[in-house]
Amino acid sequence: MRKKPLSKKQKKIQRIKTALIHFGAWMFGLFIAIFLGIFAVRYFGMETVIIDQSMNPTLQNEDVVLINSLSYKLGSPKRMDVVAVRIGASENSPSYVRRIIGLPGETVKIAGGKLLINDVETNIPFNDASIEDAGVAEEGITLGDDEYFVLCDDYNNNRDDSRLDSIGTIDSEQIIGKAWLIWSPLSRLRLIH
Numbered sequence: 001m002r003k004k005p006l007s008k009k010q011k012k013i014q015r016i017k018t019a020l021i022h023f024g025a026w027m028f029g030l031f032i033a034i035f036l037g038i039f040a041v042r043y044f045g046m047e048t049v050i051i052d053q054s055m056n057p058t059l060q061n062e063d064v065v066l067i068n069s070l071s072y073k074l075g076s077p078k079r080m081d082v083v084a085v086r087i088g089a090s091e092n093s094p095s096y097v098r099r100i101i102g103l104p105g106e107t108v109k110i111a112g113g114k115l116l117i118n119d120v121e122t123n124i125p126f127n128d129a130s131i132e133d134a135g136v137a138e139e140g141i142t143l144g145d146d147e148y149f150v151l152c153d154d155y156n157n158n159r160d161d162s163r164l165d166s167i168g169t170i171d172s173e174q175i176i177g178k179a180w181l182i183w184s185p186l187s188r189l190r191l192i193h
Helices: 008-044
Strands: 046-049 064-068 082-086 095-102 107-111 114-117 147-151 175-184
Touching: 046 175, 095 107, 095 114
Parallel strands: none
Antiparallel strands: 046 064, 064 175, 082 095, 082 175, 095 147, 107 114
């Protein structure tokens, strides 16, 4: 049995339906692209600019660094992670990029120029110089369940880290995210370790 040919009106309706389906698919794709773009920027593309030499040699003055703010919503910071931290309780408090050295429950001590974690000497792979100023870690600091000890990579020329009594330990709420990429200048484009 043969199909009856479509009338002009039916063909027009069919073309309109097809066009609406294509338009709807295009709009859905556009919505997904916008959503993924916003998600990527919000969680992986938050920028911070390094304004001092405290993280040399890892990061240099005026490096633009991307921060992954999702990583610690899914997991916990690890020793030697480079992180953006907010110093102070306010949302408007300044933020710094520092390296996590001590983890919750550990005792951090700096003695004889060496870093000790739970009385075991810990290698510092980013700087092999002896630590000249132990600050408050001279006697040892036992971290609470939600506390971290952060240190500058250039620790002998900068003390804006957990060794200062005015900064002290950092709790997880102060950690903005993990620094993962030097974005600018392009000559320094690389992942951060």
